[in-house]
Amino acid sequence: MAKILLVEDEANIRSFIGRGLTEFGHAVTTAGDGASAWERIAQERFDLLVMDIMMPKISGLDLCRRFRQYYGYAVPVLMLTALGTTEDIVRGLEAGADDYLVKPFSFAELNARIKALLRRPGTETAVVAPLLACGDLELNYASRRARRGTEEVDLTEKEFRLLEFLMQNQGAALSRQVLLKNVWERDFETNTNVVDVYVNYLRGKVDRDPARRLIHTVVGIGYMMQAK
Known part of the structure; x- marks a missing residue:
């Protein structure tokens, strides 16, 4: 409360x-x-x-x-x-x-x-909490690592923070500006593509199967984490 x-x-x-x-x-x-x-x-x-x-x-x-x-x-x-x-x-x-x-x-x-x-x-x-979960993806705060099903996923610190924020806000469409402010904690030029670059990094590690994708593009806004 x-x-x-x-x-x-x-x-x-x-x-x-x-x-x-x-x-x-x-x-x-x-x-x-x-x-x-x-x-x-x-x-x-x-x-x-x-x-x-x-x-x-x-x-x-x-x-x-x-x-x-x-x-x-x-x-x-x-x-x-x-x-x-x-x-x-x-x-x-x-x-x-x-x-x-x-x-x-x-x-x-x-x-x-x-x-x-x-x-x-x-x-x-x-x-x-020790774990965050979305579908079969788990994020472990203690080890700073992720697991998709039975497969371990190694993440850089920034990838971990981005995935953490996406998972904390599951089901919400998050703009690139919100992700920049909360993950990078600094102001960037509005035309930067750093969010898109790191989302692609994450997708390459946790979303390799398009049929089981958890990170979704929301056209005109940004990205959403959701198990469908």
């Missing part, structure tokens, strides 16, 4: 998301605008912030920038947005967000993103 601050200006959406997060076992505090959220942040300690981008008084982007300036990067921030263009997503990540989710979305996907963010090293609630 995580202590979450949900910031959403539309009351119906705020109530709907809040109930869903509560049903997943989280303790949820809500705020209807950026200024109210800032007051709550000053009064309480949260494990995660979930915020809309377009809000009155203080926008989600400005709230995220202010939060990072005063409180650092230990607490993850997940942006909710109806703006799904690459430019909007990059603006959110540059403001200090760790991840984004484009409306409308399923609660299962939202909860999966939350769990992935809270598992990151450095977060106070981080609990690392």
Whole structure:
């Protein structure tokens, strides 16, 4: 369970998301605008912030920038947005967000993103399971290696981190910008092909049988990890 601050200006959406997060076992505090959220942040300690981008008084982007300036990067921030263009997503990540989710979305996907963010090293609630699994692919944190069925897979550290992030977010379409921000943890030119290069490396090691592919291309967005 995580202590979450949900910031959403539309009351119906705020109530709907809040109930869903509560049903997943989280303790949820809500705020209807950026200024109210800032007051709550000053009064309480949260494990995660979930915020809309377009809000009155203080926008989600400005709230995220202010939060990072005063409180650092230990607490993850997940942006909710109806703006799904690459430019909007990059603006959110540059403001200090760790991840984004484009409306409308399923609660299962939202909860999966939350769990992935809270598992990151450095977060106070981080609990690392010894194994991640997708179909017959297993990722072992202790050995930093993977196994596909009975076959061992040797990975470089960057390949391991990319595969780990894909597996932590199974079923979610992840843009190249999100992968760059979370796996490489730095800003690249938007026309870089480093993600595509490393996805091809991974496919050559864990997806050699096209009929049993786990890493899928999502046209116009990026990649998705899913056993079909």
